[in-house]
Amino acid sequence: MYQDVNSNIAKIRQRIAAACIASGRLPEEVRLLLATKTVPANGIRMALKAGETLIAENRVQELKEKWDALKDIPHEHHFIGHLQTNKIKDLLKHDVTCIQSADRIELAEKLYQQLSATSRTMDILIQVNTSGEESKFGVHPSHAADLVKQVAALGTLKVKGLMTIGLFSADSEEVRKCFHMLRILRDEIAAMDIPGVEMKELSMGMSSDLEIAIAEGATIVRVGTAIFGQRPTPDSFYWNEKQD
Numbered sequence: 001m002y003q004d005v006n007s008n009i010a011k012i013r014q015r016i017a018a019a020c021i022a023s024g025r026l027p028e029e030v031r032l033l034l035a036t037k038t039v040p041a042n043g044i045r046m047a048l049k050a051g052e053t054l055i056a057e058n059r060v061q062e063l064k065e066k067w068d069a070l071k072d073i074p075h076e077h078h079f080i081g082h083l084q085t086n087k088i089k090d091l092l093k094h095d096v097t098c099i100q101s102a103d104r105i106e107l108a109e110k111l112y113q114q115l116s117a118t119s120r121t122m123d124i125l126i127q128v129n130t131s132g133e134e135s136k137f138g139v140h141p142s143h144a145a146d147l148v149k150q151v152a153a154l155g156t157l158k159v160k161g162l163m164t165i166g167l168f169s170a171d172s173e174e175v176r177k178c179f180h181m182l183r184i185l186r187d188e189i190a191a192m193d194i195p196g197v198e199m200k201e202l203s204m205g206m207s208s209d210l211e212i213a214i215a216e217g218a219t220i221v222r223v224g225t226a227i228f229g230q231r232p233t234p235d236s237f238y239w240n241e242k243q244d
Ligand SMILES: *Cc1c(COP(=O)(O)O)cnc(C)c1O
Pocket: 035, 037, 058, 080, 081, 165, 206, 207, 208, 222, 223, 224, 225, 226, 238
């Protein structure tokens, strides 16, 4: 089922390189993150063997299930899903280095408390809802700067940038608006020079829209389908409130 993973990765790497060239950027400026929801450990292993190093899950349950099977092969793990406060403890048992989906202060405070107990730190991206779609998580753009300030005041959380899921639309100009908005927000917040905040990362762009995201300055693109194939579970399962 995952026999195409290697050639799919090569194609995505080419798309990233071409998009970088088209916008005068260096391919090294853009990290490829593999969105591995619903992909079993053996599929992920193929991608890691092909040389990929950055993967991310949407659910703590899947993180737990695959962790042991992958721990012998070096890689970095981010978290990109809606995170409920009662799952933080479990998440922290696994060596996740960045939570890209921080979208509310309650979550940040709980994270802070749990991390302080073990004197650990965590990289954080603030997820912004740039599409205005209700089904998507993320802080409202007008509240993003305040949330960054509040999170940055929690010493164990290191804010590194912003994340968004673009509008699902065949109209690329509408999609571009989302990514452009995130970039403007990033620059505005960077100009505030908030202590402890490094507004470097822009995590945006997925299988269908990574070229637009790279043109707008993405530093991390998150790709699932174009590498692992169609998922059996609809994304609404991951992107709506009603999940475990
Ligand atoms: C699933 C997912 C992706 C990848 O989406 P594809 O369209 O499969 O490439 C990216 N970001 C988030 C937050 C996701 O949940």
